[in-house]
Amino acid sequence: MNSSVDAGASDHGHRFHTIVTTVENKPGVLARVAGLFARRGFNIESLAVAPTADERFSRITFTVDVASSPLEQVVKQLDKLINVVEISELSPTESVERELMLVTVEATGRRRHELLELVDDFRAYVLDADGSHMMLSLAARPSRLDDFEERLRSFGIVQLQRTGRVALPSLEA
Amino acid sequence: MDMNGGQALVRALECEGVEVVFGLPGGAILPVYDPIIESPIRHILVRHEQGAGHMAEGYAHATGRPGVAMITSGPGATNGVTPLCDAYMDSVPLVCITGQVPYAAIGTDAFQECDTTGITLSVTKHNFLVTEAQDIPRIIHEAFHIATTGRPGPVLVDIPKDIVDPRNPRSAMTWYEPTDDIMELPGYRPVIVGDPDLVRAAADLICRAERPVIYAGGGILKARAAAELRALAELIDVPVVTTLMARGCFPDSHELCLGMPGMHGNYTAVTAMQRSDLLIALGSRFDDRVTGRLDGFAPDAKVIHVDIDAAELGKVRAPDVAIRGDCKLVIADLLEALQACGGVDAQADRRAWRSQISGWQERHPLVYEQSEPGEFLKPQYVLEVLRDSTPDDTIVTSGVGQHQMWASQYWRFDHPYTWINSGGLGTMGFSLPAAIGAKVGMPDRMVWAVDGDGCFQMTAQELVTASMERIPIKVALFNNAYLGMVRQWQEMFYDERYSEVYLSYDVPDYVKWAEAMGCVAMRVEAPEEVAPAIAKANEIDDRPVVLEFRSARGENVYPMVPAGQSNSDIVVDPSQR
Ligand SMILES: Cc1ncc(C[n+]2csc(CCOP(=O)(O)OP(=O)(O)O)c2C)c(N)n1
Ligand SMILES: [Mg+2]
Numbered sequence: 001m002n003s004s005v006d007a008g009a010s011d012h013g014h015r016f017h018t019i020v021t022t023v024e025n026k027p028g029v030l031a032r033v034a035g036l037f038a039r040r041g042f043n044i045e046s047l048a049v050a051p052t053a054d055e056r057f058s059r060i061t062f063t064v065d066v067a068s069s070p071l072e073q074v075v076k077q078l079d080k081l082i083n084v085v086e087i088s089e090l091s092p093t094e095s096v097e098r099e100l101m102l103v104t105v106e107a108t109g110r111r112r113h114e115l116l117e118l119v120d121d122f123r124a125y126v127l128d129a130d131g132s133h134m135m136l137s138l139a140a141r142p143s144r145l146d147d148f149e150e151r152l153r154s155f156g157i158v159q160l161q162r163t164g165r166v167a168l169p170s171l172e173a
Numbered sequence: 174m175d176m177n178g179g180q181a182l183v184r185a186l187e188c189e190g191v192e193v194v195f196g197l198p199g200g201a202i203l204p205v206y207d208p209i210i211e212s213p214i215r216h217i218l219v220r221h222e223q224g225a226g227h228m229a230e231g232y233a234h235a236t237g238r239p240g241v242a243m244i245t246s247g248p249g250a251t252n253g254v255t256p257l258c259d260a261y262m263d264s265v266p267l268v269c270i271t272g273q274v275p276y277a278a279i280g281t282d283a284f285q286e287c288d289t290t291g292i293t294l295s296v297t298k299h300n301f302l303v304t305e306a307q308d309i310p311r312i313i314h315e316a317f318h319i320a321t322t323g324r325p326g327p328v329l330v331d332i333p334k335d336i337v338d339p340r341n342p343r344s345a346m347t348w349y350e351p352t353d354d355i356m357e358l359p360g361y362r363p364v365i366v367g368d369p370d371l372v373r374a375a376a377d378l379i380c381r382a383e384r385p386v387i388y389a390g391g392g393i394l395k396a397r398a399a400a401e402l403r404a405l406a407e408l409i410d411v412p413v414v415t416t417l418m419a420r421g422c423f424p425d426s427h428e429l430c431l432g433m434p435g436m437h438g439n440y441t442a443v444t445a446m447q448r449s450d451l452l453i454a455l456g457s458r459f460d461d462r463v464t465g466r467l468d469g470f471a472p473d474a475k476v477i478h479v480d481i482d483a484a485e486l487g488k489v490r491a492p493d494v495a496i497r498g499d500c501k502l503v504i505a506d507l508l509e510a511l512q513a514c515g516g517v518d519a520q521a522d523r524r525a526w527r528s529q530i531s532g533w534q535e536r537h538p539l540v541y542e543q544s545e546p547g548e549f550l551k552p553q554y555v556l557e558v559l560r561d562s563t564p565d566d567t568i569v570t571s572g573v574g575q576h577q578m579w580a581s582q583y584w585r586f587d588h589p590y591t592w593i594n595s596g597g598l599g600t601m602g603f604s605l606p607a608a609i610g611a612k613v614g615m616p617d618r619m620v621w622a623v624d625g626d627g628c629f630q631m632t633a634q635e636l637v638t639a640s641m642e643r644i645p646i647k648v649a650l651f652n653n654a655y656l657g658m659v660r661q662w663q664e665m666f667y668d669e670r671y672s673e674v675y676l677s678y679d680v681p682d683y684v685k686w687a688e689a690m691g692c693v694a695m696r697v698e699a700p701e702e703v704a705p706a707i708a709k710a711n712e713i714d715d716r717p718v719v720l721e722f723r724s725a726r727g728e729n730v731y732p733m734v735p736a737g738q739s740n741s742d743i744v745v746d747p748s749q750r
Contacts, residue, residue: 024360027302035294057359072487073484073488079483079484080484081299081360082319082358082360083360084360085359
């Protein structure tokens with residue numbers, strides 16, 4: 001249980017906090033982690049879970065919208081979970097964050113061309129298409145996904161799914 | 174060696190040094206009850222699973238060894254939730270084995286299935302669902318390791334029936350010795366040694382403090398640090414308050430002992446903390462029952478906080494020096510650091526503080542008025558007589574309510590591990606089964622359960638267990654015909670509008686009831702009968718005894734800090750106002 005979040009360290013004024021935990025890759029671990037937020041009435045904004053390079057462990061990255069001092073308490077409680085091996089908070093300025101979005105938009109006639117230009121601008125991909133729709137993907141900073149989503153609205157979004165952010169500390173943080 | 178999972182489970186418990194298991198069988202745990210017959214482990218058959226859990230807690234409190242409860246799936250497991258939560262709140266090392274429906278049936282609403290690990294997730298330090306018989310020795314070892322190290326707590330191990338049932342091929346396993354190096358707990362590394370820089374910083378604060386108080390909590394007992402605490406208090410000549418969970422960790426007869434702080438603490442303990450300029454919090458957690466209204470709590474005090482659990486540091490009150498570590502080791506380091514900076518000669522002049530404290534002690538001792546002839550007994554009087562007619566290493570357990578507060582106030586605890594109660598959860602019904610567990614663990618000690626009439630009715634059936642198993646506990650039952658503590662709140666804060674707090678003096682007839690359960694029982698109504706009845710009870714050593722003390726119903730516990738108010742607004746006994 002190595003906590004790199006100590007008194008004050010999480011207090012950098014950001015509303016959203018990104019917490020990264022390395023946990024044992026076992027049944028029920030996610031429920032334990034989520035339960036600590038649920039019992040305090042904190043909402044988890046986004047969540048991404050997958051095994052690390054070492055299959056015995058998974059990394060859970062989640063974003064929560066909480067004031068710093070209750071968060072600090074939850075982080076300490078998380079650290080107490082037997083299955084949690086490591087926990088840290090990543091500040092946006094000292095980490096690299098990415099998120100993936102899949103989105104199906106309406107794409108007919110004249111607007112089809114406009115849409116393809118937007119795809120190029122954002123360095124998104126076209127994954128699938130028929131006469132009236134296109135399915136796109138974009139992996140980027142979460143804020144860039146927000147912008148892309150905003151721009152797509154005028155085309156008509158049919159379905160959209162985001163993965164929630166994942167993050168690693170920057171190399172020279 | 175080839176075995177089945179049930180045999181392996183019992184063998185694994187033996188390897189952990191388990192001498193007694195408190196439990197009650199049922200369908201899902203049946204296969205484990207078969208090899209129990211051959212085992213040297215003593216099994217105590219309870220009358221309700223809540224009793225098994227509290228007995229295991231009482232055993233653990235008294236002996237320092239983990240208590241073990243074994244119960245079946247579904248209703249057995251849900252009956253065990255209260256003691257698990259109780260043990261979690263009070264950091265009691267407990268291992269609870271629950272039966273579960275066969276692995277393949279989990280999630281099908283099978284007969285007596287419940288999501289035991291899900292239900293107990295938030296009331297255990299950790300829980301396990303074992304899926305393979307082969308894992309049993311390792312997981313049992315991990316369970317005991319987790320329960321007893323770091324901040325102790327309850328651990329539950331849920332065992333599907335098929336992996337322990339010899340008729341099922343899934344129960345086949347090959348035995349191996351459960352040792353530390355087979356544990357797979359990469360995320361569990363309790364920190365026990367304090368940071369030396371912080372210890373020096375703490376020593377520095379102590380030397381300069383003019384009005385310091387040591388605020389000793391249950392962590393002192395968990396760390397078995399009573400001797401270190403005493404050495405510290407004596408070296409720096411600083412008064413000690415002992416919380417409800419810590420009574421006995423520092424002798425009440427010691428001149429530096431101020432007794433219990435908090436909502437029903439004594440005036441001096443509460444006020445000394447309140448006026449202090451340095452609180453040395455050792456294994457205590459700034460519980461709301463101790464601090465009162467937080468923004469008015471000890472306003473001038475700096476805080477040194479030592480706790481093995483990092484999540485306690487800064488949870489309630491921001492410390493000036495926070496040391497994560499085991500109290501025994503940290504206090505020993507602190508003693509060295511204090512010696513190094515001059516020992517007793519380096520301490521600030523605290524004569525004014527000491528005389529202020531003795532002034533409070535003189536003006537505000539605990540008081541009560543003796544009952545008028547013809548009135549029922551004053552519980553405080555009974556407790557004083559009981560205290561004075563029992564050996565000073567007597568173990569006292571308590572229920573929850575007025576009787577608990579009077580017991581803590583009026584007993585004189587001069588040894589650690591002589592006071593066992595439910596502090597964090599405040600579980601009515603704790604006293605009696607906890608006393609049984611304590612007596613099983615400490616058979617040579619006298620064990621008295623102090624109980625209220627309301628509490629007694631919650632777990633009284635365990636007296637049958639005590640009779641059948643010949644566990645000679647003694648019960649001091651304070652029959653005040655009321656849920657007295659709640660009655661007190663209604664009197665003080667709800668304009669004496671009494672709502673659903675009256676129980677009755679006469680129904681049930683506690684003497685007949687206790688006798689029906691195999692106990693010796695006596696009713697005591699007048700002050701002059703108290704000492705003779707206790708003397709008789711003390712002589713009985715082959716069965717449980719119940720003394721029903723008919724107690725004054727209008728009596729209130731003082732002092733009191735009303736909930737939500739500042740400790741500075743402590744309400745003292747009417748005679749001291
Ligand atoms: C299981 C449970 N239910 C309810 C309460 C709330 N409660 C706290 S003290 C108390 C009264 C206890 O009555 P009794 O055992 O007669 O003790 P007394 O206060 O009269 O000494 C109650 C109902 C509790 N602590 N535990
Ligand atoms: Mg009562």
